[in-house]
Amino acid sequence: MRTTLVTGAARGIGRAIAERLLEDGHNILASDMLSDALDSLRDTYPDRVEVIRQDITEADAPDAAVTLAMERFGRLDGLVNNAGVGHSRPVHEVDDEMLDRFLAVNVRAQFRFARSALNAFGAGGNIINIASIFGLRSSVGSGPYAMSKAAIVGLTRQLATDYGPRGIRANAVAPGLIETPMTADRIQNDREFRRIMVDTTPFPRVGTPNDIANAVAFLASDQAAFVSGHVLVVDGGWLAGNNPRDTGAENIHVS
Numbered sequence: 001m002r003t004t005l006v007t008g009a010a011r012g013i014g015r016a017i018a019e020r021l022l023e024d025g026h027n028i029l030a031s032d033m034l035s036d037a038l039d040s041l042r043d044t045y046p047d048r049v050e051v052i053r054q055d056i057t058e059a060d061a062p063d064a065a066v067t068l069a070m071e072r073f074g075r076l077d078g079l080v081n082n083a084g085v086g087h088s089r090p091v092h093e094v095d096d097e098m099l100d101r102f103l104a105v106n107v108r109a110q111f112r113f114a115r116s117a118l119n120a121f122g123a124g125g126n127i128i129n130i131a132s133i134f135g136l137r138s139s140v141g142s143g144p145y146a147m148s149k150a151a152i153v154g155l156t157r158q159l160a161t162d163y164g165p166r167g168i169r170a171n172a173v174a175p176g177l178i179e180t181p182m183t184a185d186r187i188q189n190d191r192e193f194r195r196i197m198v199d200t201t202p203f204p205r206v207g208t209p210n211d212i213a214n215a216v217a218f219l220a221s222d223q224a225a226f227v228s229g230h231v232l233v234v235d236g237g238w239l240a241g242n243n244p245r246d247t248g249a250e251n252i253h254v255s
Contacts, residue, residue, distance in 0.1 A: 001048075003027040003073040004126075004220065005065055007056055007113060008083030010037035012180035013130065016209035017080055020217045022048060029069040029076075031056065032083070056083050056109040062116035070120060078126040078220055079117040081110040081152075086182065088145030099144050106148035107155075114159060114170075124167040128219050129156050130212070131172040133235050139196065149174075153231055160229030169228040171219045176235025178207040203236030 004021055008014035009030035015037070018028050022045055030038050030051045038051035050072040054061045069076045085105045089098070114127055135149030152172060159170035177197045179187055186193045187206060198206060215234045218224055233239055 001025055001027055001073075002077040002220075003029065003069055003075050004078035004080060005029040005031065005069055005076060005113075005117065006080045006082060007031045007065075007109075009041065009051075010034035012182065013175070013178060013209045013212045014080075014082040015041070016213035017082060017216050018049075020210070020213035021080075021220060024217055024221065026078070026220070027073045029065060029072065031061075031065050056113065057104045061109070062113045065113070066116045066120045075122065076117060076120040077122075077124070078128070079113060080216060080220075081113055081127070081129045083109070084130065084148075086145055088143045091143045094143050102144035102148045106145070107151045110152060111155060114155070118159075118163060118168070121166075121168060125163075125169075126220055127156075127159055127168070127170040128216055129170070129172040131156070131174045131231060133174050133176050133233060133239055136174060136231065136233070137239060156231065157229050164228055169219075169224070171224070171227060171229070172231045173212055173215045173219070174231050174233045174235070175212050176207055176233070176238045177201060178209060178212060180209060197238070200241065201236045201238045202241040205236070207234065207236060 004026045006014055006018045006028055009018045010032035018030050018041060022028055027048045030041055030049060031054055032038050033053060033055055035053040042049040042051050050068060052065050052068050054064065066076060085102060110129060117127060129152050131152040132149040134146040135153045138146055156170050156172040211234055215232050219227065219232065
């Protein structure tokens with residue numbers, strides 16, 4: 001039975017990923033700062049879930065998570081680097097504190113968790129990073145967020161290149177607009193956000209965490225055994241189209 005470490009697993013996309021991988025038979029080491037939500041996941045799957053409450057930017061966080069996975073389940077087969085921060089601003093409005101926060105959470109922590117997982121993998125292994133469509137194409141006001149997600153795309157490809165000879169695969173999922181607790185208010189109430197993100201998505205609904213979880217499940221499965229260095233875009237066609245639809249935003253189903 002495979003064991004996978006999922007960061008940011010308490011809610012939203014991370015929670016959906018953890019639950020989907022559990023359905024596929026994985027053991028899960030769930031990392032997040034929201035301990036109560038993590039406890040509910042462990043209570044649902046007491047034999048197959050271990051949790052760790054941590055700030056992923058802390059120096060000992062990656063090794064602590066990997067060590068716990070090995071102690072609890074005896075192995076580590078996969079890592080899903082999901083935890084991250086958003087709500088970016090244009091470059092000229094970003095101070096050093098905000099810049100450092102984006103780099104610490106969205107880039108440095110992902111790099112360090114990947115490094116720790118690589119040291120624990122046996123024969124083979126699988127790293128899946130959660131990137132973003134903004135790591136592949138810029139958008140208004142994305143600033144350090146877009147930069148950080150572009151770095152994740154580069155990290156993913158480099159991991160695939162360097163560690164493919166060990167039988168280790170590395171891929172990324174690039175979500176488009178996904179309705180989560182962090183985005184729901186903007187989807188419902190921010191007209192400019194809807195104009196840029198909702199009205200220009202060809203598919204007639206906003207994405208859900210399960211859409212991303214299903215993509216991760218595919219990349220984590222044997223069905224993707226020869227897929228590495230790939231960025232799987234899950235965005236309802238936003239990157240392909242990105243033009244206003246004839247139908248108005250009032251006709252869009254957001255859940």
